[in-house]
Amino acid sequence: MITGKNYIGNTLSARGQKTYKTINPVLNIENETAFVEANSDEINEAITLAEAAYIKYNQKSGPEKAAFLNAIADEILALDTVLIETYCSESGLPQGRAQGERGRTIGQLRAFAAMIEEGSWIHATIDTGIPDRAPAPKPDLRKMLVPLGPVVVFGASNFPLAFSTAGGDTAAALAAGCPVIVKSHPMHAGTGELVSSAIIKAAKDTGMPNGVFSNLNSSGIEVGQELVQHPKVKAVGFTGSIKGGRALFDIAAKREEPIPVFAEMGSINPVIMLPEALQNRGGALATTYAGSITVGSGQFCTNPGLLLGIQGEGLSNFIQQLSEEIVKIEPSCMLHPNIIGAYEKNKQTAIDQEGLVVAADYGSEVGVNYARQAVVTVKGDTFLQNTTLHHEVFGPFSMVVECENAAQLQEIISNLEGQLTGTIISDNDEIAKYGHVVAALQTRVGRIIFNGVPTGVEVCSAMHHGGPYPASTDSRFTAVGTDSIKRWVRPFSFQDWPDHLLPTELKNANPLGISRSVNNEQTNASI
Numbered sequence: 001m002i003t004g005k006n007y008i009g010n011t012l013s014a015r016g017q018k019t020y021k022t023i024n025p026v027l028n029i030e031n032e033t034a035f036v037e038a039n040s041d042e043i044n045e046a047i048t049l050a051e052a053a054y055i056k057y058n059q060k061s062g063p064e065k066a067a068f069l070n071a072i073a074d075e076i077l078a079l080d081t082v083l084i085e086t087y088c089s090e091s092g093l094p095q096g097r098a099q100g101e102r103g104r105t106i107g108q109l110r111a112f113a114a115m116i117e118e119g120s121w122i123h124a125t126i127d128t129g130i131p132d133r134a135p136a137p138k139p140d141l142r143k144m145l146v147p148l149g150p151v152v153v154f155g156a157s158n159f160p161l162a163f164s165t166a167g168g169d170t171a172a173a174l175a176a177g178c179p180v181i182v183k184s185h186p187m188h189a190g191t192g193e194l195v196s197s198a199i200i201k202a203a204k205d206t207g208m209p210n211g212v213f214s215n216l217n218s219s220g221i222e223v224g225q226e227l228v229q230h231p232k233v234k235a236v237g238f239t240g241s242i243k244g245g246r247a248l249f250d251i252a253a254k255r256e257e258p259i260p261v262f263a264e265m266g267s268i269n270p271v272i273m274l275p276e277a278l279q280n281r282g283g284a285l286a287t288t289y290a291g292s293i294t295v296g297s298g299q300f301c302t303n304p305g306l307l308l309g310i311q312g313e314g315l316s317n318f319i320q321q322l323s324e325e326i327v328k329i330e331p332s333c334m335l336h337p338n339i340i341g342a343y344e345k346n347k348q349t350a351i352d353q354e355g356l357v358v359a360a361d362y363g364s365e366v367g368v369n370y371a372r373q374a375v376v377t378v379k380g381d382t383f384l385q386n387t388t389l390h391h392e393v394f395g396p397f398s399m400v401v402e403c404e405n406a407a408q409l410q411e412i413i414s415n416l417e418g419q420l421t422g423t424i425i426s427d428n429d430e431i432a433k434y435g436h437v438v439a440a441l442q443t444r445v446g447r448i449i450f451n452g453v454p455t456g457v458e459v460c461s462a463m464h465h466g467g468p469y470p471a472s473t474d475s476r477f478t479a480v481g482t483d484s485i486k487r488w489v490r491p492f493s494f495q496d497w498p499d500h501l502l503p504t505e506l507k508n509a510n511p512l513g514i515s516r517s518v519n520n521e522q523t524n525a526s527i
């Protein structure tokens, strides 16, 4: 049952004055439950509990924490249809998408559980001492990764499960050993509360300390800002807009003790369409890209918002075919009236720029909150001069840039802001002639895709989901995949510590049998 209350640790609480409701965008009506925004006392209590839980939580072994993560996954599954129905009613997304995203959320939790159960992830590095080394003895040094402390997580509107309450940031932080305080996304507060109830039940059932998880409601920016300013918070995970991520990053940097904000933000994901590929299979590419631009109403951080080609017959035909294909697709509902409002406004701002040509704009009647997809074109030099055209239009919108030649293509790529992904569409060996273009692209993105579409982010160890600013605030880290745990830890060394006082991972006997670097050799052996 959804109560509309906050979880302050294990306790449901609603002491604030401000209430709000979520919206069903398909029906364009408010959902029933009134959610109570957390007040300052509740924020403070959640963080104080998290700080106390931090010590106790880290006395739990890897397998114990893994059992907690697996129990969260089980409890989310046990929510069954109520979760799926709430997700759909708060997002307008279809059931199949809800089930798929739940599968991904469960998969992430279980992947982290498997990793911490095994234990080698803490990156144990041991340099044994040489007491009789001349002229000075060498100390015994043993290093491992340790958790940062309480982490605040902001979820994104467009992934109510996989990038929200028990999404990638929360799973990674709990796996690392950090208590989590979630700033619930106001557009899917009911989904957030249900998932929170699953986390709290799992925490109780597996003996985790009260405060290891809290969920705070909020309908505006104040709760989030108060959380990031709180001196006991040690790191922040954010998924959302560049504006929001940057505001929180700046708040964190101005604190007396600055803390890291790992913000994964917007991206236009440039796609470079090389001439031979366009000539040979422009029609098929147009169909594929019409689908990629409109999937999920374009509400993906990896949506292909920018298509780049060299002017000529191949590109002109492609633009025409893409324009024909994209208007054949039935428009779909966006997440919220505010999201469609921003889409219409940003699309119009782009269209109003000098030199922009509208190649396709879905013209037929659509339902309230349904987005009209559009494709626009612009010449390379206009795009270079007008940086307004470089900004994300979050929704089913893409801009095709007609470059004069390969040199201009390279110049445009070099002048782009940082991106999550870049894609190269190439036939035969034509990519070999564009080595400089690929090199330029690599400096601007976190992942390069060959002959595919940027939408779709695999959850695995080799995934990098991040990129140079503003795609993310720290391009060294990924937000997706098990490597994302590295955001919530810091290296810590023990010097000359007695063996029996060392953490299990660093003891001579290697009781966990984990892989360690011992005197620069990777081994599972004891010392």
Ligand code: NAP
Binding pocket: 154, 155, 156, 157, 158, 159, 163, 183, 184, 185, 186, 218, 219, 220, 221, 222, 224, 225, 239, 240, 241, 242, 243, 244, 245, 247, 248, 264, 265, 266, 267, 300, 301, 302, 392, 394, 420, 465, 471, 479
């Ligand atoms: P958003 O408007 O930035 O909201 C995200 C969260 O941040 C919300 O809870 C929001 O609270 C809060 N927030 C926003 N501005 C804030 C501020 N100045 N101070 C404190 N809190 C603030 O983003 P969204 O609409 O949910 O998501 C859409 C965006 O996310 C798109 O740009 C998309 O590309 C990006 N995205 C990126 C990724 C990725 O992995 N890189 C994944 C998914 C989405 P309130 O709503 O209460 O204001």
